[in-house]
Amino acid sequence: MEGPRDVDAMKDSVENQVASQPSTDDAVKRDPDQLHDLVVEYSEAVFRLAASIVRDRALAEDVTQETMVKAWLALPSFRGEGSLRGWIFRIAHNTAISALRSQRALVVDPTEMPEPDLPEASVEEQAETKEAFSDFLAELHTLDDLSRSIVVLREIEGFSYQEISEILEIPLPTVKTRLLRSRRRLSNALKEWSHEDNAS
Amino acid sequence: MKIMHPSSKELQAWLDGNGAPRVDKHLETCDRCAETLENQVGDNQTPTVHDALATVLKPTNDMTDQVAEAVRKRLDNREVLEIFGGLFASGVETTKILVTEEGT
Structure with missing residues (x-):
């Protein structure tokens, strides 16, 4: 796992480079270290958002890859209106939604959508984690795509309501109300598990 | 109203x-x-909720390296296509279609 990184320095570095790049065609020829920094800085966060939307780890990795390629190629067109982080998350969200639509077109029955896998761990650890979070996962799956995105952007990535509204291009009250409802439902799912665990 | x-x-x-x-x-x-x-x-x-989400959405430890490698390869391929396309004054996407149709 990477240690703490100076996000601002990396962002400045990428943004300075953007300013010095004349066209999109030159995007692929830029410093490979900068590309690596971009991927290291954002890929895990992009994966979390993508995984929450597409609910499939392999597809979420594809979306992460696609987002990084798109972001790198489009960096010269980033004008610094809003944060670089927000801009990358907007690309990630749109890419994930497109991937989800493509997948839904292939999967006729929505109940056939794959269950999300859990991170690499021993079989026993996976079984325990799956049991512990099964209600939580079930509740997460019942949320609509937009609510899942909102809850991840707020709870995990720490974006403000305003930033989420801009990233997802939705009104501010929608962010607030969906977040409140999602939190409540997810918390209840965790409480139910916690009560069951205490009872056993 | x-x-x-x-x-x-x-x-x-x-x-x-x-x-x-x-x-x-x-x-x-x-x-x-x-x-x-x-x-x-x-x-x-x-x-x-934060902890539970972080757990269920955690990427694998080597995901970043895999993504970095895959992205680098894709951009390298794109650069090759741009050079190839430049010879025939065609764009990357057009070149990609031509190359794919030729089966190369």
Whole structure:
């Protein structure tokens, strides 16, 4: 796992480079270290958002890859209106939604959508984690795509309501109300598990 | 025009996932009701939800390296296509189609 990184320095570095790049065609020829920094800085966060939307780890990795390629190629067109982080998350969200639509077109029955896998761990650890979070996962799956995105952007990535509204291009009250409802439902799912665990 | 805001009972039902479509639509744009809901349930960060989400959405340890490698390869391929396309004055996407159709 990477240690703490100076996000601002990396962002400045990428943004300075953007300013010095004349066209999109030159995007692929830029410093490979900068590309690596971009991927290291954002890929895990992009994966979390993508995984929450597409609910499939392999597809979420594809979306992460696609987002990084798109972001790198489009960096010269980033004008610094809003944060670089927000801009990358907007690309990630749109890419994930497109991937989800493509997948839904292939999967006729929505109940056939794959269950999300859990991170690499021993079989026993996976079984325990799956049991512990099964209600939580079930509740997460019942949320609509937009609510899942909102809850991840707020709870995990720490974006403000305003930033989420801009990233997802939705009104501010929608962010607030969906977040409140999602939190409540997810918390209840965790409480139910916690009560069951205490009872056993 | 007088706006009909949902009652607290309707808001509660919406929070529990049983809201009427009218309430759903209303809450997309109503600041006042968003505030009412905030006062009703609070707006604190929820560490347990945060922890659970972080666990179920955690990428594998080597994902970043895999993505970095895959992205680098894709961009390298794109550069090759750009050079190839430059010879025939065609764009990357057109070149990609031509190359694929030739089976190379």
